[in-house]
Amino acid sequence: MKLSLPAIAYLAVFFYLPFAIVVAYGFGYPEFTLKHFFEIFNPIYAQFFLNSFIIAAITTLLCLLIAYPVAYYIAVKSKKWKNTLLILIILPFWISFLLRTYALMAILSKFDLLFTFTAVIIGMVYDYLPFMILPLYASLEKLKVSVIEASYTLGAKPLETFYKVMVPLSKPGMVAGCLLVFVPALGEFVVPTMLGGVSITTLGTLTWDLFIKYHNWWRGSALSVFYMIIVVAAILYYIKRVGRLEI
Amino acid sequence: MLKVEDLSKSWKDFSLKRINFEIQKGEYFVILGPSGAGKTLLLEAIAGIFIPDSGRILLNGEDITEKPPEKREIAYIPQNYGLFDHMxxxxxxxxxxxxxxFAREEIRKQVEEIAKALDIKHLLDRKVKNLSAGERQRVAIARAIVISPQVILLDEPFSNLDVNLKNKLLREMKRWRRELNFTAIHVTHSFDEALSLGDKLGIMMNGKMDQVGEVKEVFSKPKTEDIARFLGYENILEGHAEGKILYSENIKIELPQEFYGRVRVMIPPQNILISKNMIFSSARNNFKAIVEEFEDLGALIKLKLRVNGIKLAAHLTKASFVDMGIKEDEEVYVSFKSTAIHVF
Amino acid sequence: MILKILTVAVFAFLYVPIIYLVFSSFYDDGFTFRNYEAILNDRNVTTAFFNSLNVAILSTLISVILGTLAAYSFKKRGHFLESLFYPPIVIPEITEAVALLLFFKMLEFPLGYYSVLTGHIAFNVAFVYVVVYARASSIEKSIEEASYTLGANEFQTFTKVVLPLLMPGIVAASLIAFTLSWDNFIKTAFTTGPGFNTLPLLIWSQAARGVVSPSINALASLMLLISIVLSYLYVRISIREE
Known part of the structure; x- marks a missing residue:
């Protein structure tokens, strides 16, 4: 116990205390007011929230659609290449979003796609795809080929097998993947800025602007508190759904 | 030299309830009990890993109940040996x-000496990770003995080994004991370890140590019915005693002493004599029985008999079993001395 | 078959931009090292490089010490305080970044090297804790007990038995912590001040304006190489441990 005190003290001062300060600023520190929360819900901001939500939702959906067959292929079909493919999926986790987005930017500029909505979506999918493939792979890996074959031999058609056997069994992976993509995508800052330019404002770019450009701590804090509530809700939903939190 | 007094401790699902025993220098004390009896907890309390809730532990008269483990001079070999895999x-x-x-040369000398005694000198440069189960056990024992502890605690030291290896190591353990002359407390759930190694035996069940004594004595005279059942005894009968006569179901059994009221008795299967013909003897309990079935125990045959409403088990040698030509559903005569009966 | 083609296409999608980036870093009217020469001679780049290295090494060192001690101590007894180590991992970076910024502003702590370092340690402690904890909980308690009953005190047991057994976890945690700090962008951007630049910040300052320049290509390729080397080391260690 004693040995953990330095680490706990460190987190208390440099992680938990700063969060308390954000909440305090959200409520108008040094006054106490709810006006900053009302401000972020005015119609101009609503457009930004909607942008973020649409981008995160499309990203999540595309990632799921693309990742599912790939995860399935790695988990069930490939034997010889399995480890190599897995390493290739894990490798992007070790490269920062900034670098990966920059690499994509270089290509997108060749196609004259830079600073478009499409570019932002491509960039988001590019960055977040591994976050979807890995949890899906983990849950599909447990689903052995025999289960699928059993379903076939019992007379189920491929589509039936997919809906009745694979989807329910891989649900924990799908839930985890979707949350791992959707929640951070909602606050994503690097991709919309680099690939969307000034034309696309999201929760992430808005936070940046409020803090770095306008120094409006109060409104920025209110926005952060709002985002944190979404994050906590998502984590609680996941714990309830899957029963535990695994990192 | 090591004395445990009224030791009690609860931890998770296990508990120790007022444990008492004492061992002398050079003694090998085996504690026998089913899993979950609290045997490991007792060793850990003696080793100092747990501080007991109440009671005392005395080593050569000194109270060591709350002494930290590293200062106790008691070596503990946990069930999985607790070897340092990285060394x-x-x-x-x-x-x-x-x-x-210790000085470097002294260490080398002592380690090599003990390694030689335990036949592991050729392994000294190997990584522990790559050893076989039997080799691991020897290393654990060597590591404990080399510090010349007052007492060595062994927790199920043979449980991870296959039968052949276990028998071999049991024989060697006897030899090591003679040569190295250490004091040990050895907990186990297996009878053969108790029989072949123990000078003294303690039976532990449900956190209690109900009987401590010479190995032979404990096996021949279990103190409670639970101990008798645990030791594998059958033929436990319940009945009503009137003086020296026990009425059970509808037979009369002669008891060694006078008792009155409800009693439980045990008749050791090896003390029941079987014959084809009636034996006339006033001092014996004689009954006619039906052979229900028999079971091969190796050298012995176990007969399952029915005497009126009572079921009895009896042991007889394979030779006499063949001699008598006993078959199922046949009648035989059983007899046992009243002094062979154990009354709880 | 369709699955296979799709999988290949996805991997191409993930890796073509990276390969293209590396290729273009060697290209300027034909194969050349000129881009690399340019960044190596650029004072801004070398300063930022040493800043990044400095923060990464120090934050790794400190967080490994704090996180390992905590992991070891909680491994011995389960405790509710243990859950304090998970939020820094699951909370999105940008919220943590603004919190740190406000914290420093409120204390009127000058933004720069120390504020960046402090922030990096905060999230690295949590990652180190989780990785080392996993390793610590795999050490059977009988091993430590054996050490005590053989006469070793707590300090000897920790240095001679526990620490060597924790080592693979500590090395893995160091690699993760170093990587996270080395290419951290968002937290650094929020907590840095004038005059303190790191490599990610340098790349950002160009890229945010939509500029793709050959020298930035070279710099990004170098950083990529370092990330890949780190991940390779990590994979090697985890495979050897199995």
Missing amino acids: KVFDNIAYGLKVRK
Whole structure:
């Protein structure tokens, strides 16, 4: 116990205390007011929230659609290449979003796609795809080929097998993947800025602007508190759904 | 030399309830009990890993109940041996000497000596990770003995080994004991370890140590019905005693002493004589019985008999079983001395 | 078959931009090292490089010490305080970044090297804790007990038995912590001040304006190489441990 005190003290001062300060600023520190929360819900901001939500939702959906067959292929079909493919999926986790987005930017500029909505979506999918493939792979890996074959031999058609056997069994992976993509995508800052330019404002770019450009701590804090509530809700939903939190 | 007085402790699902026993220098004390009896907890309390809730532990008259484990001079070999996988065999054995700051040459001398005694000298440069189960056990024993502890605690030392290896190591353990003359407390759930190694035996069940004594005595005279059942005795009967006569179901059994009221008795299966013909003897309990079935126990045959409403088991040698030509559903005569009956 | 083609296409999608980036870093009217020469001679780049290295090494060192001690101590007894180590991992970076910024502003702590370092340690402690904890909980308690009953005190047991057994976890945690700090962008951007630049910040300052320049290509390729080397080391260690 004693040995953990330095680490706990460190987190208390440099992680938990700063969060308390954000909440305090959200409520108008040094006054106490709810006006900053009302401000972020005015119609101009609503457009930004909607942008973020649409981008995160499309990203999540595309990632799921693309990742599912790939995860399935790695988990069930490939034997010889399995480890190599897995390493290739894990490798992007070790490269920062900034670098990966920059690499994509270089290509997108060749196609004259830079600073478009499409570019932002491509960039988001590019960055977040591994976050979807890995949890899906983990849950599909447990689903052995025999289960699928059993379903076939019992007379189920491929589509039936997919809906009745694979989807329910891989649900924990799908839930985890979707949350791992959707929640951070909602606050994503690097991709919309680099690939969307000034034309696309999201929760992430808005936070940046409020803090770095306008120094409006109060409104920025209110926005952060709002985002944190979404994050906590998502984590609680996941714990309830899957029963535990695994990192 | 080591005395445990009224030791009690609860931890998770296990508990120790007022444990008492004492062992002498050079003695090998085996504690026998089913799993979950609290045997490991008792060893850990003696080793100092747990502080007991109440009671005392005395070593050579000194109260060591709350002394930290590293100062107790009691070596503990846990069930999985607790070897340091990241070290070589030599460093494992030398560990206790190194932390005691022995000189380098002294350490080498002592480690090699003990390794020679335990036939593991050729393993000294190997990594512990790559050893077989039997080799691991020897390393663990060497590591404990080399620090010349007052007492060595062994927790199920043979449980991870296959039967052949176990028998071999049991024989060797006897030899090591003679040569190295250490004091040990050895907990186990297996009878053969108790029979072949123990000078003294304690039976532990449900956190209690109900009987402590010479090995032979404990096996022949279990103190309680639970101990008798645990030791594998059958033929436990319940009945109503009137003086020297026990009425059970509808037979009369002669008891060694006078009792009155409800009693439970046990008749050791090896003390029941079987014959084809009626034996006339006034001092014996004689009954006619039906052979229900028999079971091959190796050298012995176990007969399952029915005497009126009572079921009895009897042991007889394979030779006499063949001689008598006993078959199922046949009648035989059983007899046993009243003095063979154990009354709880 | 369709699955296979799709999988290949996805991997191409993930890796073509990276390969293209590396290729273009060697290209300027034909194969050349000129881009690399340019960044190596650029004072801004070398300063930022040493800043990044400095923060990464120090934050790794400190967080490994704090996180390992905590992991070891909680491994011995389960405790509710243990859950304090998970939020820094699951909370999105940008919220943590603004919190740190406000914290420093409120204390009127000058933004720069120390504020960046402090922030990096905060999230690295949590990652180190989780990785080392996993390793610590795999050490059977009988091993430590054996050490005590053989006469070793707590300090000897920790240095001679526990620490060597924790080592693979500590090395893995160091690699993760170093990587996270080395290419951290968002937290650094929020907590840095004038005059303190790191490599990610340098790349950002160009890229945010939509500029793709050959020298930035070279710099990004170098950083990529370092990330890949780190991940390779990590994979090697985890495979050897199995």
